[in-house]
Amino acid sequence: MISEIKNNVLYVDGCNTIELAEKYGTPLYVYSENAIVKECRKLQECFLNKYENTRAAYAAKAFSCIAMCRIIEREGLCLDVVSGGELFTAIRAGFPAERIEFNGNNKLKEELELAIDYGIGRIIVDGLQELNLIESICRQKNKTMDVLYRITPGVDSHTHNYITTGKKDSKFGIPLDDDVIYPAVEAAINSSYVNFKGIHFHVGSQLFDNKSHLLALETVLQLVKNIKERFNYDVTELNVGGGFGVTYTDEKQKSYEYFLDPIMERIIEFSQKMNIKRPAVVIEPGRSVVAEAGVTLYKVGSIKDIKGIRKYVSVDGGMTDNIRPALYQAAYRGALANKMNEPADHTITVCGKCCESGDILIKDGQFAEAQAGDILVIFTTGAYGYSMASNYNKNPVPAVVLVKDGKSTEIIRRQSYEDIISRESTEELW
Incomplete structure (x- = not known):
């Protein structure tokens, strides 16, 4: 995050957060464009410009x-x-x-038609039935599509179960049983409507150890070798996913190089040993590009001090704009944006306004003394905040503001109550 403190107030990319809250209202998602660009430039420097025939595909779900x-x-x-x-x-x-590449474990027919009509670069096939569906659409439209197979590498990434995707027991990917994967590969190789490019895997999210990537890579390279030996077919593309962890509280974030250099070294070594051209290598960073570029601003409302137990400080948002703490106990740091230089010597629990006991954003965090009307900021909310927002309790989805060098612009307007009910019928029933 590109931030600084002036006169006790938090500034993000040159913008006064208190003024942003007054101008655009709260809750408010604030993104630093310079922080996003900084991460993109890191990827250019340490991967795209360092290794030829590589791509980085930003994971839009973040x-x-x-x-x-x-x-x-x-x-x-x-x-x-x-x-x-x-x-x-x-x-x-x-x-x-x-x-553009298209991932997902249950792509709908109309989604695939949209992708094929637009002529996207890749479809990542996630299940056995999907190839037949893609072929039927391409046959009808007289088109061909480049595809990769997403496989389940069978490694445990030791992250939260909800964001682990590489284990064999997963809804994602094609299992590596011989009687499953090789007939599927052969069908793609022989198809007149798809070009089989290679293999994709993703082992999980919010990772700080490269072991699961490297273990999965060994499995994939063995598969590449077997495909060459069985079908005399060269895999020309490997997508190794993303999942690079970020700092929410006190996590020790690793560099992109920590993950990517060993991966590239191993692929280069393998290709030379196999005497094949090194496949194109693709990564899919999402969280690492935007998480720390974003903060969320809230206004403090009701305060409930239960003596000897806990002090609850309510804000005007909650699980509707950040479901992660309720969904998988995600932890965050926060502060009072208008009291940044004051001692953070009060233990409070920041809770939302939804009618759910689990609507807790920060449990027992250290803050300056909070009062109604203060602006509370939660850091590192750029990933999976807005994208997972909901209208639970008929709460509007907040606005999103992009800031850069002291300037701000609203890139997504706040929902109104009219927006929320805009698709509801007003006709009398029956």
Whole structure:
């Protein structure tokens, strides 16, 4: 996050957060464009420019909107989408079709049709039935599509179960049983409507150890070797996913190089030993690009001090704008944006306004003394805040503001109550 403190107030990318809250209202998602660009440039320096025949596809599920797609395009990254909605957003943003890949474990027919009509670069096939569906659409439209197979590498990444995706018992990916994977590969190789490019894996999210990536890579390289020996077919692309962890509280974040250099060294070594051209290598960073670029601003309301037990400080948002603490006990840091230099010597629990006991954003955090009307900031909310927001209790989804060098612009307007009920019928029933 690009931030500083002036006169006891938090500034983000040159913008006064108290003024932002007054101008745009709260809750408010605030993103630093310079912080996003900084992460993109890191990827360029340590991966894209360092190794030829590589791509970095930003995982749109972390945070997706038209403005974000345009930043990603400008910075030379590709885009990984997982739904028709994310794809439609990219199309509206004018994102180049050839730089889009489509992931997901249950792509709908209409989503695949949209992808094939737009001519996207890759479809990551996640299940055995999906290939037949893609072929039937391509046959009807007289088109061909480049595909990769997402496999389940069978490694445990030792992260939360909800964000572990590489274990054999997973809804994602094709299992590596011989009687499953090889007939599927052969079908893709022999298809007239798809070009089989290679293999994809993703071992999980919010990772700080490269062991699971490297273990999964060994499994994939053995698969590449077997495909060569069985079908005399060269895999030309490997997608090693993302999952690079960020700092929410006191985690020790690792560099991109920590993950990517050993991966590239092993792929290069393998290719030389096999006497094949080194496959293209693709990564899918999402959280690491936007998480620390974003903060959320709230206004403090009701305060409930239960003597000897806990002090609850309520804010005007909650689990509707950040479900992660309730969903998988995610921990965050926060502060009072208008009292940044005051001692953080009060233990409080920041809770939301939803009618749920689990609507807790920060449990027993250290803050300056909070009063109604203060602006409370929670850091590192740029990933999976807005993208997972809901209208639970009919609460509006907050606005999103992009800031850069002291300037701000609203890139997603706040929902109104009218927006919330806009799709509801007002006709009398029966």
